[in-house]
Amino acid sequence: MADPQTGRMSAALVLLPGLLNDHRLWSGQVGALAGRAEVMVGDLTQDDSLGAMAQRVLAAAPARFALAGLSMGGYVAMEIMRQAPERVERLALLDTTAWPDLPEQTQRRKDAVELARSGGFDKIMPTMLPLLFHPDHLAEAAITGLAKDMARMVGAEAFARQQAAIMARPDSRGSLSAIACPTLVLCGAEDGLTPPDRHDEMAALIAGAKRVTIPLCGHLSPLEQPDAVSDALRAWLDS
Numbered sequence: 001m002a003d004p005q006t007g008r009m010s011a012a013l014v015l016l017p018g019l020l021n022d023h024r025l026w027s028g029q030v031g032a033l034a035g036r037a038e039v040m041v042g043d044l045t046q047d048d049s050l051g052a053m054a055q056r057v058l059a060a061a062p063a064r065f066a067l068a069g070l071s072m073g074g075y076v077a078m079e080i081m082r083q084a085p086e087r088v089e090r091l092a093l094l095d096t097t098a099w100p101d102l103p104e105q106t107q108r109r110k111d112a113v114e115l116a117r118s119g120g121f122d123k124i125m126p127t128m129l130p131l132l133f134h135p136d137h138l139a140e141a142a143i144t145g146l147a148k149d150m151a152r153m154v155g156a157e158a159f160a161r162q163q164a165a166i167m168a169r170p171d172s173r174g175s176l177s178a179i180a181c182p183t184l185v186l187c188g189a190e191d192g193l194t195p196p197d198r199h200d201e202m203a204a205l206i207a208g209a210k211r212v213t214i215p216l217c218g219h220l221s222p223l224e225q226p227d228a229v230s231d232a233l234r235a236w237l238d239s
Contacts, residue, residue, distance in 0.1 A: 011089070011237050012065040013037035014057060016044060016073025018095075018220070019162050020125065020151040025070065028226025029233055036237060037066070044076060045158035050165050054079040058087065066237060068092035068184075070222065071194065072162060078172040081179055092184040092236055094229070095191050095219050097198040098172035098205070109163045121156040134190050134218040143223045176205035183209040184236040188217030188224065210236065 013033065017025045023041040030039050042057040053076045067088045069077035074096025081088060101109070112124055125148045129138060137143060151159075185203040187196055196213060203211040212232045217225045 010035065011037045012062040013039045013237070014042055014061050014065045014067050015039060016042045016057065016067070016069035016076050018071030018073050019166065020128075020147075020154050020159060021070070021073075021220075022150045022153050024146060024150055025220070025222055029222055029230045032226070032230035033234060033237070036234060040065075042073070042076070044072065044162065045154055046161070048161040048164040050076055050079040050169055051083070053165060054083050058084055061087070063087065064089055066090045066092075068094060068233065069096065070094040071096050071219065072166055075166065075169050075172070078175065082175055085178070085180070088181055090182040090184075090236060090239075091179060092186065092233060093199075093202060095187045095194050095221055096202075097194040098176055098202050099198065100169055100171045101167050106167050109167050113160045113163050116156040116159055121159065122152075124159070125151040131193055132219045134188065134216055134224060136216060137218070137224050143220075146223065147220065173201070173205060176202060177207070179206045182236065182239050184212060184232060185209050186212040186214065186221065186229070186232055188219060188221045189213050189215045190217060191219045191221075193219045210239070 015026045026041055033039065040061065044053050047053045047056060057080060064087055067077050067080060074093045077091060077093060081091065116124060129144055129147065132147060183206045185199050187194065187199045189196065203209040214221050214225045214228045222229045
């Protein structure tokens, strides 16, 4: 279907959310790209490995599609590029990293899963908020409340599965040079979980990658700066 304003054909776009996020992470982009892209949000709650998550997304996706993933969704996107690169027309990696988990990160994840399984799941997201958002946005109840509600909807068992997949993720740096499709690498300027230098590294390893930094923004860029992220994705789709 063509966009009535531009005449361009709509792209098939698959969006992959991060840990404890659901489809609402991308609400701003789905609305902004209406007419430009036929959007599907992948389900990353059912499986405990990146390989199985990628297979589930591929089974539900069209034959060819543009692919964008944030954080854990970026890990799955890189796995899809290993499994079925011929199906991906263009790639966007947002607020993510190609590095494997460091030992201290793995231990924090194990502690969080133990807390969740012992009845403390509702305590997890409030402690994560300062890591997910720019300080200027921590007082914005609309986005912090949405982050908490997405976590509640994902739930403790899916959280444990997601953490298992994240902890076991491979070092993806060696496979980035094989990516041959148009690629966007984007992050918030103040992303403390997957900092800008990790994105600089990914962009340097992917031939022709476009590097974008969003100011006044932490880790959950589609929520914090929806217009800027939508503009970057639109330019990427049109490139």
